[in-house]
Amino acid sequence: MKPAAFAYLRPDSIPAALEALARHGPDARVLAGGQSLMPMMALRVAQPAVLVDIGRIQQLRGIHATPTSIQIGALMRHAELLGSAVVAERLPLITLALPHVAHAAIRNRGTLGGSLALADPAAEMPACALALDAVMHIAGQAGRRSVAASDFFQGLYTTAVQDGEILASVEFPAAIPGDKPFFDEVSRRRGDYAIAGLAAVRKAKHEVRLALLGCGDRPQRAPKTESLVAEALNCGQQPVRSDIRDALRADLDPPSDLQADADTRLHLAAVLVERASKSWLKGDTP
Amino acid sequence: MNTPLAADGPGSELEVRLSVNGRQVRRRIEARIHLADFLRHELQLTATHVGCEHGVCGACTVRVDGEIVRGCLVLAAQVEGCEVTTLEGLDATGAIADLQQAFVRHNALQCGFCTPGMLLCAAELLERAPTTDRAQIRDHLSGNYCRCTGYHAIVSAVAEVARDRLDAAGGVSNTTV
Numbered sequence: 001m002k003p004a005a006f007a008y009l010r011p012d013s014i015p016a017a018l019e020a021l022a023r024h025g026p027d028a029r030v031l032a033g034g035q036s037l038m039p040m041m042a043l044r045v046a047q048p049a050v051l052v053d054i055g056r057i058q059q060l061r062g063i064h065a066t067p068t069s070i071q072i073g074a075l076m077r078h079a080e081l082l083g084s085a086v087v088a089e090r091l092p093l094i095t096l097a098l099p100h101v102a103h104a105a106i107r108n109r110g111t112l113g114g115s116l117a118l119a120d121p122a123a124e125m126p127a128c129a130l131a132l133d134a135v136m137h138i139a140g141q142a143g144r145r146s147v148a149a150s151d152f153f154q155g156l157y158t159t160a161v162q163d164g165e166i167l168a169s170v171e172f173p174a175a176i177p178g179d180k181p182f183f184d185e186v187s188r189r190r191g192d193y194a195i196a197g198l199a200a201v202r203k204a205k206h207e208v209r210l211a212l213l214g215c216g217d218r219p220q221r222a223p224k225t226e227s228l229v230a231e232a233l234n235c236g237q238q239p240v241r242s243d244i245r246d247a248l249r250a251d252l253d254p255p256s257d258l259q260a261d262a263d264t265r266l267h268l269a270a271v272l273v274e275r276a277s278k279s280w281l282k283g284d285t286p
Numbered sequence: 287m288n289t290p291l292a293a294d295g296p297g298s299e300l301e302v303r304l305s306v307n308g309r310q311v312r313r314r315i316e317a318r319i320h321l322a323d324f325l326r327h328e329l330q331l332t333a334t335h336v337g338c339e340h341g342v343c344g345a346c347t348v349r350v351d352g353e354i355v356r357g358c359l360v361l362a363a364q365v366e367g368c369e370v371t372t373l374e375g376l377d378a379t380g381a382i383a384d385l386q387q388a389f390v391r392h393n394a395l396q397c398g399f400c401t402p403g404m405l406l407c408a409a410e411l412l413e414r415a416p417t418t419d420r421a422q423i424r425d426h427l428s429g430n431y432c433r434c435t436g437y438h439a440i441v442s443a444v445a446e447v448a449r450d451r452l453d454a455a456g457g458v459s460n461t462t463v
Contacts, residue, residue, distance in 0.1 A: 006296050007298065007317065008317030035359055038360070042339050049296055103344070103429025189428065190428035191429055
């Protein structure tokens, strides 16, 4: 289908974009790579009266590395991040997850900021941001503010970004030696939205961080399951799948839909956590 | 090109300039016209097919500044100043003649609707990963639907070209055909 008619603005700076958003209020939507917004408009799920295309704003691009963190501009495309040596070395979880993001042609256009600001509950990058404790830097006419990933994702397609604001960059704490990332997901077709997925890190100090995708209205940590897995691994044991599933049931409340019911999602999540545990345990064996 | 651009109201038109297959084009269009429709309706370049029109099927694949994209998920206005290459353009260079012949030899098409997208997608993989194998070919083509062939013949055609190009370059192929 064709999108409904809209006005199109292409500001060339962040202040100009914020001004355009302020002028048009809730009628306006930000267009980044457009790989989710364009289908939503084609299906007329979204019918913005005004599109503010931020795609040419150079200040929203770039990767800046410090000794402890990597800051990535919101407009950086998935394919650019997948090809980045800095990301591969210092944010290995992101490099593991990116091949699962849609297909090559979509990774060439889709942006990190677009994926995070849309907050699809089955998307990979939001779960990675949560697993890594990323901080989102949001630009508004009143100035910049920063929101932790744990506060950023607030519900189905809902984030801390308010009308009139733009997600400008994302800051990830860099991996430290000994961190062990894991990413895997289950989907019907390679590149389709996941039925369930897991972005995870076993920290050098043996803390385990699990962020599940497709298992709720937003990416979710699973604290009880994290404790269970960490304790088992610290004793050199593989956690039992039924225990993992019980812990996940306490942590999550997955939805049922045409793709899978809640029990199937819990089962798949448990399988993924089991795979992560096995990969970490294997890594511990000398 | 970093100029501010505006179509002020819904339905209003804006002027778009871009390069298509090496030719500079300029058109006044509605902002909502996506690149695939722009190519087909404004330029009569109909090798770019429009299937699902929401990013799922891959039939509208074209190159923007050398990278494959979904023509239906990019507005023509977004690629102002960019270089767009369609299958017509790629075909004219002769760069994928071997791939096209391999598709024929392997019966890698029946109705042909998905073929332009498949060729563009496969051509990119062959350029970037000359030592590709069948699993990687399947992965790279996973965003392109074919409802006729069952994919096996398409993968074989691409694998054969990968092997033959590598042979010609004196390298060792990783793939079975």
